[in-house]
Amino acid sequence: LGLALYAGSLCVVSGATFLYHDYCVIGAGPAGLQAAYFLQQAGRDYIVFERSHAPGSFFALYPRHRKLISINKQYTGKSNSEFNLRHDWNSLLSHDQRLLFRRYSRDFFPNADTMVRYLEDFASLLKLRVQYNTAIIHVTLEKNEQAWNGHYFLLTDQDRKNYKCSSLLVAAGTWVPNVVNFPGSEYVEGYETVSINPEDFAGQTVLILGRGNSAFETAENILGVTNFIHMVSRSRVRLSWATHYVGDLRAINNGLLDTYQLKSLDGLLEGDLEDLAIVKDKKGKLHITLRFYLENWNISAGIDSITLPQDELDNFATRAPYDRVIRCLGWKFDFSIYNRSLRMMPGKGNIKKYPQIKPSYESRGTRGLFVLGTASHSVDFRKSAGGFIHGFRYTTRAVHRLLENRHHGVPWPSTVYPITQLTNSIIKRVNEASGLYQMFSVLADIILLRENATTFEYLEEYPIGVLAEMEMQTGRKARNGLFVIIMEYGRNFSGADKDVFYYNRAVGEAQHAWQSNFLHPVIYYYKRLPTEREMRLRHPDWPLPRPDAIHHIVEDFLTDWTAPNAHILPLRRFLENCLSTDLRNFFAESCFLFAFTHQKLPPSCQQGYMRMQGLVGSQELRHHAVQAGLLQDCTHTDFSDDRPPDSHDGSQEQLMRDHGIPVRPLQHLVNAKDE
DSSP: OHHHHHHHTEEEETTEEEEEEEEEEEOOSHHHHHHHHHHHHTTOOEEEEOSSSSSOHHHHHOSTTOBOOSOBOOOOSOOOHHHHGGGBSSOOOOSOGGGOGGGTOOOSSOBHHHHHHHHHHHHHHTTOOEEOSOOEEEEEEEEOTTSTTSEEEEEEETTOOEEEEEEEEEOOOOOEEOOOOOTTGGGOEETTTSOOOGGGGTTOEEEEEOOSHHHHHHHHHHTTTSSEEEEEESSOOOBHHHHOOTTSBOGGGTHHHHHHHTTSSOEEEEOOGGGEEEEEOTTSOEEEEEGGGGTTOOGGGOGGGSOOHHHHOTTOTTOSOBSEEEEOOOEEOOOTTBOGGGOOOBOSGGGTTSBOBOTTSBBSSSTTEEEOGGGGGGGSTTTSSTTSHHHHHHHHHHHHHHHHHHHHOOOOOEEEEEGGGHHHHHHHHHHHOHHHHHTTTTEEEEEEEOGGGSEEEEEEEEEGGGGGGHHHHHSOOOSSOEEEEEEEOOTTSOSTTOOTTOTTOSOOOGGGGGGOOSSEEEEEEESSOOOHHHHHTSOTTOSSOOOSEEEEOOOOTTSOOOOIIIIIHHHHHHHHHHHTSOOOOOOHHHHHHHHHHOSSOOHHHHHTGGGTOSOOOOHHHHHHHHHTTSSOSOSOOOTTSSSOTTOOTTHHHHHHHHTTOOOOOHHHHHHHHHO
16 A cells, blocks of 8 residues: 555656655745644645755854844743743744743853754654755746646756655745855855854954844954954944844844944944955955956056055045955845746845745745745845744744645634624733734734624734735635734834934823834724725835724733723724724623613623623622722612622512512513513
8 A cells, every 4th residue: 555655646747757745845944844844734745855964954054153143031921822932033833842942942042053953853853754865956847737726846856856746835045145246256255154263363354244143243253353343334234123123233243333333443334345346465465445446457567556545535444454354245045946937036126135925925926836934034024023933933824824725625714702702802812922923014813703793703813915815815704894903013113213212212191002112003994805906005114005993002011911991991992983882791780771771782791691691790799890880889789688699689670670670570571572
């Protein structure tokens, strides 16, 4: 039987044999392993190809100085595992509590070697199907109307073995170094190969090209042994605490900013690297000049004849020669292995290092090809955390759910609740959900209202970029309106030039919640699902098109949105206005009175008391309700009597007598009301 199954998985195309799988995953880094976990949990046919002998090969080399900048917070004061993932930026999602990163390291900024060990355990303990030492060197398409997407993906490895799959998940990351070519660039050392021993830089003068964390990490390592360090890049420095983007410069690496601003010889410069040129003199020193000075240079005249900027401007900033120049310009996606038929095109502008993909993470050029992990960061570049483990672990799960619905008819997971639980459901999610918190403005919870708004359906962490396609992508219907819950920063609070520490930067009053600066929940209400045109024409700074109503829950210093007056009450009133209903919960006594004095009962009475469910009053509860003004003191109950605390015999009859209602058995009253 095993041989028969193996033979059934082999395909022959034009004389070549292809091993078939429904899903092929390229790369066994964090995103590839996360995708493999979800595929395995769903019982799908998949294989992961990894070019190295172990998972997470990127972390075996990078970062070069081995300290990660993803936080590993051991304690939060809470035991809720979902909440704790908000402050665990390294763990992948799984059911196995052994695979929480805090069990591998207690360091707030862990060592990269620990990440390698963690990924190895993740793959082995969960028995993920990873094929190591397999480098995919070519990917192309084979048209076939019977295939899921109208074509198969054909993959070839370094040994010329062939594979065939219906859906391709690319999780290979961005690992090709960014290189800028200019005259003299051959004298530049790359971040990927430069020495990490500080003693190799003792007494030297160093120029670093770049301004990201790899550049500052390199500077931090040699700061105490160099003569001075200069850093040049096209853009100004971006501090992560100002931009609220974790990929910008982190405080752990910014020692060079101190030495620059405190005049300790080091410095930062802005300039286009493509305009530079490097000239090496006879002593081996490297001089910075500009490309146009070399255009009229006569090579036969020798190096000494080259015009340098300081020849014309004697205080030119980089007039001092350098001993070494180091390139720290980050990485880009490897497009070379993809055949032209896949139309894997680079993005434009500042996302050209990533492939072009839709907000659903599917390639714009090829149906059925999804990009996961760091390479998918074009969807939320400089906006959210989709390029990092603590972000793409959730976007990978979202892609898996989209595939489950598309290929296997499994709708997006949802839960149906009575409308009385609407406020509670939202409050619970905004206080606990890690996916909403990490992927702010990208992933959202969707609440689909049922007919007559008596119940609702709750979908978690859906990509809002494809909100218009929600019914098709999830298998769920939005016929009666919907709420969209996302987390947002204030509109004008993030940016490289922003002062995020100014006085009165926080908002504390609920009536000014829309002016909140820090991350806070925002609820959008739509009477119908937005169209693709509305999504396309929305303001570029808006995550969603203009809603029928919107509500900001005021920011909270503790990110704890449970204050009854500041958080819950304004939210409940917003929901009530949208639904034209009363979402308060009532005691049985109040529901009993409403049944005889109102034409329409509040939902909590309809779904609770009228179904013989709900909160039954006790002496203590009634006394508290009267003191709080929630109930009238019309029962004339003697709270000092000897009845047991939970006894409420005769309370309904007493209420009826007090309101002049003839007392008859309850069943007769209900029948009379129905008539």
